[in-house]
Amino acid sequence: MLHNRLFTGIAVVVLTALVIVVAVILLLSRSSSSSSATTSTPAPASPSPAASLTEEEGSDALAAHKEVIRRVIEDVFSDGETAAIPTLYAEGFVAHLPISQTDRPELSRADLSEIVHLLHEAMPDLQVTPEIVVAEGDYVAVRATLRGTFASEFYDYPPTGLPVELSFTVIHRFDASGAIAEAWVTYDTLALRRALGQSVE
Numbered sequence: 001m002l003h004n005r006l007f008t009g010i011a012v013v014v015l016t017a018l019v020i021v022v023a024v025i026l027l028l029s030r031s032s033s034s035s036s037a038t039t040s041t042p043a044p045a046s047p048s049p050a051a052s053l054t055e056e057e058g059s060d061a062l063a064a065h066k067e068v069i070r071r072v073i074e075d076v077f078s079d080g081e082t083a084a085i086p087t088l089y090a091e092g093f094v095a096h097l098p099i100s101q102t103d104r105p106e107l108s109r110a111d112l113s114e115i116v117h118l119l120h121e122a123m124p125d126l127q128v129t130p131e132i133v134v135a136e137g138d139y140v141a142v143r144a145t146l147r148g149t150f151a152s153e154f155y156d157y158p159p160t161g162l163p164v165e166l167s168f169t170v171i172h173r174f175d176a177s178g179a180i181a182e183a184w185v186t187y188d189t190l191a192l193r194r195a196l197g198q199s200v201e
Contacts, residue, residue: 062135065174069133069140072180077128077146080120082113090179097185118155123148123164131167140172150195157196164195 068088075081076088086109095107107115119126126148134141146166150159168187175181 061178064178065135065138065140065172066133068174068178068180069130069142069172073128073130073142073144076116077119078126080116080126082116085109085113085116088180090175090177090181093179093181093183095183095185098187098189119148122152122154122159123150124152125149138174140174141169142172143167143169150197154196157198160195160197162195162197166191166195 071084072088075084089109089112091109093109093112095112097105097107099105104111126146128144128146130142130144132141132143144167146164146168148164150162150164152159166187168185170186171184172180173182
């Protein structure tokens with residue numbers, strides 16, 4: 001009788017242990033599958049067409065701005081083609097000049113055309129060489145050097161017959177149509193006065 005009770009007790013314990021083991025295995029398998037589903041790294045999403053298009057448009061706009069600057073330097077200033085100015089500069093274009101003794105702190109598109117024409121009359125061998133061109137958003141900054149021989153009168157300044165070399169920086173702002181709407185010009189006013197034959201003492 002004691003053996004029967006002992007056997008029954010052992011059987012109950014073994015069966016209970018088996019049930020617990022099976023339950024644990026089932027729970028572990030379920031939790032493993034759910035955790036693998038939640039922790040699995042999704043495949044990286046490809047960029048949306050809209051995002052790619054925006055980047056491409058931005059890249060195209062910067063390239064177009066740089067091309068305008070190239071034409072300004074080569075066609076307008078170096079070659080004196082003032083006829084290209086209306087296609088490169090906005091109608092309401094304004095250039096801000098550095099504070100100096102000039103009576104013209106700002107230039108319009110017409111003023112710019114006049115200055116380019118007079119520069120080429122005064123320095124027929126005038127050349128402008130870009131050194132640094134940086135583009136970002138609607139802005140293009142240019143560091144360049146103007147070189148030429150002051151051979152003929154420029155405004156009221158008599159020619160010196162001497163070579164002129166003047167470095168300057170211009171920050172250009174483009175409008176929505178891709179034309180230059182505004183510019184900020186920085187140059188050494190003392191160097192300019194020396195180049196024009198003025199005393200700077």
